[in-house]
Amino acid sequence: MRYAGMQLLLSDIQTDPSVAQAVPAMTADGRCVRCGQNLTIKLPIGLRYCPVCVNLGRVVEGQSLYRFDAPKFPPTSSLTWTGELTPAQQVASDQLLKSVQVRREHLLWAVTGAGKTEMLFPAIASVLDAGGRVGVAAPRIDVVRELAPRLAQAFAHTSIGVRFGGAPWPKHDVALTVLTTHQLLRYYHCFDLLVIDEVDAFPFAHDEALMYAAKHAVKGSLVWLSATPSKKFITTRSRWQNRVKHLAETLSWSAFASTQAGLGEKSQVAKTITDSVVDAVKISGHHASGLVICAGYRLVGADHQCVASTIKGRNSKCPRPR
Numbered sequence: 001m002r003y004a005g006m007q008l009l010l011s012d013i014q015t016d017p018s019v020a021q022a023v024p025a026m027t028a029d030g031r032c033v034r035c036g037q038n039l040t041i042k043l044p045i046g047l048r049y050c051p052v053c054v055n056l057g058r059v060v061e062g063q064s065l066y067r068f069d070a071p072k073f074p075p076t077s078s079l080t081w082t083g084e085l086t087p088a089q090q091v092a093s094d095q096l097l098k099s100v101q102v103r104r105e106h107l108l109w110a111v112t113g114a115g116k117t118e119m120l121f122p123a124i125a126s127v128l129d130a131g132g133r134v135g136v137a138a139p140r141i142d143v144v145r146e147l148a149p150r151l152a153q154a155f156a157h158t159s160i161g162v163r164f165g166g167a168p169w170p171k172h173d174v175a176l177t178v179l180t181t182h183q184l185l186r187y188y189h190c191f192d193l194l195v196i197d198e199v200d201a202f203p204f205a206h207d208e209a210l211m212y213a214a215k216h217a218v219k220g221s222l223v224w225l226s227a228t229p230s231k232k233f234i235t236t237r238s239r240w241q242n243r244v245k246h247l248a249e250t251l252s253w254s255a256f257a258s259t260q261a262g263l264g265e266k267s268q269v270a271k272t273i274t275d276s277v278v279d280a281v282k283i284s285g286h287h288a289s290g291l292v293i294c295a296g297y298r299l300v301g302a303d304h305q306c307v308a309s310t311i312k313g314r315n316s317k318c319p320r321p322r
């Protein structure tokens with residue numbers, strides 16, 4: 001089905017809309033059903049419309065949104081990537097996979113260059129193999145354009161679609177969709193796994209409509225990726241905060257020791273790691289640290305060899321903290 005999993009205005013639809021479920025596009029009290037916001041403006045003809053998501057076509061009261069089913073695909077064996085994860089990446093990847101299997105929200109917190117995309121592959125494969133649908137969303141078109149060919153290579157036999165403003169409309173159904181976060185507003189209960197990359201980045205971090213869209217586009221697991229999740233993002237998820245706090249207490253390495261050992265001065269990557277540790281400690285409110293990849297609900301402690309190999313994909317001679 002061409003529009004599987006989407007919710008569209010009648011003007012968007014070029015096939016028979018009767019196969020879709022029509023729902024009111026605006027509630028009686030003026031809340032836009034597509035973006036969840038309640039900031040209507042009145043048209044000269046007296047009807048209200050939603051200005052928040054108007055760039056995807058105007059939602060006017062009295063209109064309908066047409067929601068299309070998202071049927072399963074046949075089971076398959078999807079992953080064609082033949083690379084290997086480092087031990088630290090494997091730990092993070094395993095935790096992520098576990099969350100996806102139990103349909104749990106998950107934060108993969110890792111510095112830039114840590115290989116977040118590759119760590120996602122087993123979880124994505126588990127959903128695709130079962131005939132499910134996966135969405136990978138990023139705030140900016142350039143990130144979508146960069147991600148799509150990497151995913152197409154890793155899942156070479158999987159149908160993949162790319163969605164962003166101005167891109168051609170889908171011509172057929174796809175199992176893996178790479179899209180901008182704004183395009184999530186056009187999906188409803190579609191994805192068995194939805195990954196949101198750069199959740200800390202503009203515009204996602206400041207846009208309640210996009211957060212609403214993410215939660216409504218998914219029907220399975222929601223996975224957030226970030227190098228620098230904001231304190232607000234963490235603290236609004238009290239379960240995460242408690243886990244981060246608990247694990248920060250139990251980690252043995254010190255970010256401040258790392259800095260004293262000169263690691264932060266020798267390598268920008270290491271400095272980024274150290275900054276992330278400090279952020280984690282600040283968020284957790286404790287002085288213990290360690291770190292490097294914060295995966296899911298827990299920080300994964302690792303020594304510097306492990307850190308360096310995670311980041312660089314090979315062993316390193318980084319000094320140990322004193």
Ligand SMILES: [Zn+2]
Pocket residue numbers: 032033034035036037050051052053054059
């Ligand atoms: Zn709206």
